[in-house]
Amino acid sequence: MSTRGSTRPGVRAVLLDGDYDVRSAVYRSPDGSVCVDFDGEDGRSRTFDFADCELPGWHEDLAVAVAARIGPGGRLRTASSALAMWTPLKRFLRALAGADEVPLRPGQMRVEHAEFFADSVAATMQDAYAWRVVEHVVAVLRLLPPTGRVPDEALDVLRVRNPGPPRSTSGYSQGELRRLVAAARADVAAMRERIAQGRALIAAPDGGPEAERLRTVAEGGRLERLHDTRAAGRMLFPMSDDLPGMLVLMAAVSGRNIETIKELPAEHQVVEGKAVEVVLTKRRRGARRWHESVLWEIGPPGQGLRHPGGLYLLLHGLMAPSRSRASDPQWFWAFFRGVYFGDQHGNPFRSAMTAGLPMSAWVDRHGLTDDAGAPMTVAFRRIRTSVEARRTRQMGGHLPSAARSNTVPVLFRNYLREDPSTVEWAHEVMADALADAEQAALEAHRRLADRAGRPEILADSVLSPADIAEGPWSGCRDAENHPVTGRACRASFLDCFHCGNCVITPAHLPRLLALLKAMDQRRRQMDDQVWWQRYGPAFAAIRHDVLSRFTPEQVREASSSPDHDADLDLVEEPWQQP
Template sequence: MLHYNSAGRVQEYDFTSLPVAEPLQRSLAALFAARCTPHHWTVHATSTMYWRQLQTFTSFLSRQVRPPRDVDELTASLFERWRERVLATAGGYTTFTAVTSLLRADSRLQTGPIADTLARRAPRPRSGIQSYSEAEFDRLKLAARRMFRAALLRIEHNAAHLHRWQADEFIEGSRDWVLGEALDVLARTGDLIRHPGRRPRGGQGIVYKYRTAFGGMAAAVTWQRLFLSRMEATALGVLLLAEFGWNLSVIDRATVPRASPDPGEDGRPTYRIPIEKRRRGAGRFYETRNVTDDGAASPGRLITQALAATRFARAIVADRSPETDLLVVWRTHVVGRERADGDRQPPVGPFHFGVHRDTGARWAHAVGLRGSPFQRGRQTVNALDRREPGQNSQDTHDRHYVLVDKRVQAEAVAIIAAGAEEATEHARQTVLVAELRDAPDPGDVETATADCADIEHSPYPPPGGGYGSGSGGRCGASFLMCLGCVNARIHPGHHPRLAHLHHAVDNLRSVLAPAVWEADWGATHARLDDLKTKLGDTVWTRAKAHVTDADRELIDLMLTGDLDT
């Protein structure tokens, strides 16, 4: 099985290596192949993740007494055992959701008990990533700023020397002149002139006059005069994270920002920054941001400095590979040692791009910190420094960055306490309270929307203790309130009727004023939305397809109020 990513590079997967029967291998390969298309999986990281989850799943199947030979032999009970086992492990949520999303596409698994089992959602685990404390984040930014600034000053100093050599300001043959000549060679080729037959390993083989002018053969006194090292590029990545909230994938693919043609009367450039966000899906990969360099503390100043620090490397890359136009460029010490990664921009000679995920922890260790700074740093920026979303939707920003962060929670204690009572009451009124069951209980009493487990002890007694709309019991609530009652039980027999009710209530929006609809039907609609979420789209769609004429008549009577009289 071959997967071509968006850059046209290929990754191969051998389904014959999976420990299951050949028919099941073929079925899984077909499901996998359907995703290996540009509008589904654009990067190898995605297909590799799914491949590893399939390996975990098929390993479980192979250990069964009677392993299934194909997907049509997968049973609900078998899948339930796997679900219970895998969700108890670290990373189990990812494994479960990946495998079920693939299997649901097979037509043989779209009906019967196995379909309902596959449609059940797993609880998403809470992220363990927390923001840095203010002091920790300050130390992080300071370490990155010191490293990158030192590199920038070094490159600017040597660029000035090169400019003076090009202007013939040095006496030919002097040490300064030879240094200028060496810098010119380095700026044009990315390397230094070496003795014939010598391998370009580090400083080995550099001609004597250049070694003398540079003061040695180490990278720090030779090619680093004009180019960033890997660790210095990582420091730049940390600063881009701290300033703009970019994650590693954005930093990796960040193209060179262009300054506006007219910088304005003050001469301060405004950069147009294109941002690529692959996880947003086809058609929504790109957005642009404009930032202005209007002083040392401005976001645009960092872009100006990044362009300056990478200008010599980018010039060589542009000459050798004109289609490559990335911002973060650094030079490797030894060519050919970097491991291949088909999702990242390939090296151009000794020059590499972006920041690899493995480099963050190495950089942190080098500056006396612990752990990669990128995930916690992005959490800090998005949860605390930036209250509005960066490259995410508002829902993702709130759910995955703000609401789960302990620093945010600690700072919001007063607000949370003030709104807790109101939020609890709102949730009680609008969220489904009825209990979901797989089958009816013979002892329950059927109502129009659910079954009642204790009709004689309703949370909604009628005025004066008389009988209400409940079927033979002491309940003063409308049948619509069954969805918000702790005594109510909902089983699959109710699903078609409730799906039709959801559709009918939604249709009332078009004939009622918004305020009237919200007052009369908003809570019911919210509970039905909650039920739909709990059951999943597959079960809900199937329920709508099984609505009977009796269900429609019953719902019509409920909507007109005739059923309660």
């Protein structure tokens, strides 16, 4: 059988040799343990050996399920995703082995065993990770062969007890992100200067003994002391402690997730000296949609650390000597391991995407703290969220323009919805927009009032019914003589608030407040633009030119009176009502 392999431009899919049998992928090692081999689409492979797992009676059936999960027809086709399944499965077996009545085979598992495992996960892990552990175990158990099927009621308990995926991760504040990126940019700039000095020293004809030491290490040799060898290598190549700064800066400048950044290819094309074309690997796009060609701007001279294309070319050049000596030169990342390793130079993410990085040491070295003064925790997902939020603000909140590597729903659900800085900014934008809309409505009211006059506010007077004709929310002194036309008034009752014949007394206040409440409710049911055109001028007139003429005590007394019918239907046709 051949592996399915990864497809990309110029590389065709590898077809299977005959029918695929899940059980054929399961075998026993020379020591007698059950094993399953994995060949991923990301070019990485590993063997999952049950030798260190508890409950031997489960091993063969679980191995069949694992083979189905990670095989050519399974959903886990990368080394990191397969490993993410394997670790929870080992935890599951270890938990069952500690139960009061141990289920020696899958068919002996009961509801209490499922509850015991779910409780152990919930007690030792945060929900952000616990749900994934349970999900991986359930996905494997559902693929068990009929001979080793777990009872449905036990599986149902795990499904019910699964807390589900956490809500989207919040990003860093603007100050935290600024400090984080500044530290990473300073690191990359220092590395660039350091390596440039070392390479210049080697190239100098009269470099002296120091140049000879550097040449020895550059050619794969070693010095007498390990410390001296590392110091010389540091002058020529990126080192492991340079990786945190490079990754953080690349994540912040490119706005891509960390998996895509770790799998950057070395192959690229410079387009007219202005952009770099790179084929990215984005695993979460689904089967057969892993690869995406992007153009990254290089930026003006001297600004390479601020543009993704410029940063890509800079790091590509700094790592070129290590890459040329590595066993996997097709990858972008390469660093100097040391002359005491079999491969002196190599890709730190060659064997696994989850290779450990000295992030805590890097944070301590720069003294990075969060807004509360505590040591900062570097999470690349939070960096991605912060970058997406920043771009969304730059686009004025227009999500279709802000969404680059994701769809609009994914951008909002996974990155923006729970980000505090985005929520705060959105509230500010909405408040400003409402203030601008209300100001425009108030100006429209005053333009109308300049033509027809302003209402007469009699805050301390009470008129007799003989003095005015009552309308739904105000009185009218002369309905037969409109101030503008001189004829009988045919305008909407909402236009009374821009008319000199309008009279408003304290007796009208309860009905005016009911009108404001009804118009505010109608705003939640209508398009904002339509609402402001239809009700905005009257709404602004009541709030600014009418209520302001009454005392706070009068308004409070009117608001405590029994509810009145707003009579909003008097100014609308039936088809206008939402």
